[in-house]
Amino acid sequence: AHEGILRRQSARESAARTYARALPIVPVRARGMTIEGADGRRYLDCLSGAGTLALGHNHPVVLEAIRAVLDSGAPLHVLDLATPVKDAFVTELFRTLPAGLADHARVQFCGPAGTDAVEAAFTLVRAATGRDGILAFSGAYHGMTSGALAASGGARDVRVARLPYPQDYRCPFGVGGERGAELAARWTESVLDDPKSGVPEPAGMILEPVQGEGGVLPAPDAWLRRMRRITADRSVPLIADEVQTGVGRTGAFWAVEHSGVTPDVMVLSKAIGGSLPLAVIVYREELDAWQPGAHAGTFRGNQLAMAAGTATLAHVRENRLAERAADLGAHMLRQLRRLAGEHACVGDVRGRGLMLGVEVVDPEAPAVSAGEPIVTLAETARPAEEQPRPAAPRLAAAIQRECLRRGLIVELGGRHSSVVRLLPPLTITDEQAAAVLDRLADAVDAVSG
Numbered sequence: 022a023h024e025g026i027l028r029r030q031s032a033r034e035s036a037a038r039t040y041a042r043a044l045p046i047v048p049v050r051a052r053g054m055t056i057e058g059a060d061g062r063r064y065l066d067c068l069s070g071a072g073t074l075a076l077g078h079n080h081p082v083v084l085e086a087i088r089a090v091l092d093s094g095a096p097l098h099v100l101d102l103a104t105p106v107k108d109a110f111v112t113e114l115f116r117t118l119p120a121g122l123a124d125h126a127r128v129q130f131c132g133p134a135g136t137d138a139v140e141a142a143f144t145l146v147r148a149a150t151g152r153d154g155i156l157a158f159s160g161a162y163h164g165m166t167s168g169a170l171a172a173s174g175g176a177r178d179v180r181v182a183r184l185p186y187p188q189d190y191r192c193p194f195g196v197g198g199e200r201g202a203e204l205a206a207r208w209t210e211s212v213l214d215d216p217k218s219g220v221p222e223p224a225g226m227i228l229e230p231v232q233g234e235g236g237v238l239p240a241p242d243a244w245l246r247r248m249r250r251i252t253a254d255r256s257v258p259l260i261a262d263e264v265q266t267g268v269g270r271t272g273a274f275w276a277v278e279h280s281g282v283t284p285d286v287m288v289l290s291k292a293i294g295g296s297l298p299l300a301v302i303v304y305r306e307e308l309d310a311w312q313p314g315a316h317a318g319t320f321r322g323n324q325l326a327m328a329a330g331t332a333t334l335a336h337v338r339e340n341r342l343a344e345r346a347a348d349l350g351a352h353m354l355r356q357l358r359r360l361a362g363e364h365a366c367v368g369d370v371r372g373r374g375l376m377l378g379v380e381v382v383d384p385e386a387p388a389v390s391a392g393e394p395i396v397t398l399a400e401t402a403r404p405a406e407e408q409p410r411p412a413a414p415r416l417a418a419a420i421q422r423e424c425l426r427r428g429l430i431v432e433l434g435g436r437h438s439s440v441v442r443l444l445p446p447l448t449i450t451d452e453q454a455a456a457v458l459d460r461l462a463d464a465v466d467a468v469s470g
């Protein structure tokens with residue numbers, strides 16, 4: 022069965038297939054962090070549906086919540102009508118919101134993917150401000166939609182300006198650390214204040230508190246607070262895309278809480294649906310400039326996803342799984358630093374909570390000055406030997422394959438697909454964490470020759 026399924030799917034599915042290419046397995050059963058393939062092999066899953074499975078696969082509280090809806094005879098599809106299931110979800114969601122938002126927030130159900138909620142956030146801030154531009158950051162990932170609203174008529178073009186996202190290892194200013202983040206913030210400020218910069222009048226600024234697909238890049242708290250000030254001073258709504266960072270993943274229930282920043286809009290998906298598709302935006306009520314029907318969608322009311330989401334949010338909150346993610350993540354990061362010390366092909370390790378990344382580089386190639394050389398300030402740049410080595414995507418892919426052979430599923434991310442990403446469920450045990458680190462270390466050993 023295993024080989025036949027793989028063969029048929031690769032023959033019939035589109036050339037855009039992603040995970041299935043790098044991970045030729047056929048999952049047939051899963052529980053917690055473990056996936057079992059059709060060939061009987063078992064894997065520890067550090068992909069977790071790209072960060073969706075906060076409680077791992079088929080957690081009993083999630084299954085029970087889904088069964089309860091199925092057994093109750095409640096309708097499974099009612100568009101966005103009011104239901105007890107939705108009422109419970111919204112109540113639990115608001116219980117978790119950052120303090121500054123919870124009392125004055127509105128929720129809009131979008132449907133059903135993260136990218137839909139991002140689009141909704143843009144539509145909202147454009148309606149609220151009357152402006153068109155969106156400020157976004159280099160390396161960002163917000164989804165894959167484009168054009169549907171334009172094709173329906175009436176949509177004005179979204180004009181996006183890309184600003185430098187702070188990062189330590191491949192700092193666009195060649196300096197890293199707090200100084201690099203400070204330069205990135207100043208760059209943003211000067212571009213916004215320069216009428217000749219060509220940056221469109223901003224309706225909003227969207228950022229990921231930790232870039233995920235971009236290669237696990239945690240934004241420094243000071244930089245996030247600075248973005249909050251910059252946007253507040255200019256009356257530009259700040260949109261936090263917490264599609265991947267939300268629900269405890271980074272060691273706080275929402276990643277913006279580390280910095281104390283209260284965004285105007287939060288974009289939420291993935292884990293909030295407890296492994297079923299669900300996406301919402303939550304925003305300050307003053308921004309609710311929408312007319313009835315200004316944002317629609319057939320699948321905004323998935324009752325099973327709401328029930329699974331309610332159970333997940335409550336379980337993470339009641340069991341303090343965000344704290345667990347913070348503690349275990351810090352421990353795993355320390356272990357990964359040791360791995361980096363032992364292997365020249367590990368250029369950098371980083372992360373926050375249980376969102377961890379290992380950047381694979383070519384140790385023999387000469388150092389490069391910057392990942393995205395927006396500008397290099399010669400007087401502040403790090404010495405050449407401290408500059409990052411070039412990304413090594415082929416080596417990263419080899420590590421991913423070696424991990425799979427050892428029963429460990431990992432994802433690759435980053436602009437060059439050279440960052441091994443670890444997104445285990447928040448329910449991962451100490452023993453499973455040790456096994457993940459062992460298998461990864463063995464895989465790195467194997468490719469290091």
Ligand code: PMP
Nearest residue numbers: 134135136162163164262264265
């Ligand atoms: N925003 C972020 C931060 C994401 O990580 C993703 C998906 N990886 C999205 C948006 C898009 O979500 P979806 O794939 O559900 O459209």
